[in-house]
Amino acid sequence: MTEEINQPIPKSYSDIVRETEKSGFTMASDMLACSLLRTLAASKPNGKFLELGTGTGLSTSWILDGMDKQSSLISFDFDEKFLAIAETHLGNDSRLNLVLSDGEDWINQNAGLKFDYIFADTWHGKYLMLDEVLDMLNIGGLYIVDDMLPQPNWPEGHNEKAINFIKYLESREDLTLTKMNWATGIIVKVKK
Template sequence: MYSDDIHTLPPAYADIEAASQTIRFSMPSDRQTGAILKMLAASKPKSKLLEIGTGTGLATAWLLAGMDADSTLTSIDNEPAYQAIARQVLGADDRLQLVCTDAGNWLETTDQTFDLIFADAWPGKYANLDATLNALAPGGLYVLDDMLPQPNWPDGHGDNVDKLVRELEGRHDLHLVKLAWSTGLLIASRN
């Protein structure tokens, strides 16, 4: 029977998931989001990818699983304890650069462009949006998750989501699709 259940997980996913549970990490990307990240990364051979919000590395593992040997992934987080898990489990992959810093400041000063940006943190999504989209190469993909109400949303956060979606829909340099699937995905392609 056709279903959207995810059974094939990236290498080391179980190790990251177990370590995440040990430290009670409560903001993981779900497996459906991971599966689409893997597929989107695979569609961008010889590319540069950016993940804003490494967390413990669950989504990072999916992105790496989809990337070819000639692609690179820069993943940024400001929480060393979370990113330490990603570093321990995934750090030997020479395609991965883990950066522990304030993503907002990093976005505002980078001159790099990326073929895929997965924004899973406040910077890159609700803050520093222009800097983030300026870092998106033509034909690049901008991917957001958690666009549908989540149990950990603070009061009033739905207004932030609505404002962001209106802003993205009003841009003439993006084509976007909103998916009421998984945690709510938004995928945009830059002209």
């Protein structure tokens, strides 16, 4: 067995990669992590999905590729330039609602919503407002984070934040979790 992805990649993925490289966006999700996101998305038929931190839409394309036709995905980002790339390549998918918003504002304005799958790929919902986002997760819902292994773009002191984040997740009795020392470091949690 190898880590090679031997299934088709999402149709828009290569175009988004090209535009992402031109744009200067440096925080794109790892392709192996994206493959896992797609697989986990397929486990939630008729699901309500949330992605915190669209970026340019690379991981968004994989989540959409795993979702069925009855599912819906809300994905937000605060950077209009990068969100525009996602809009160009994914905006015609009726299952997707791309939102230009600050994380704190979006979470506060949508606190009553519930989701079956949350991919937290930004500070809000991961290092900030974590409890508020976990309250949005349905019983049996998946909460997924990547970039838990040291990354070259981490600011000084971020490693300690990541360690404290993991310890906090492990202390919560309402979550079952698995840590994977694979790809960029992934944690998958299910709400009990």
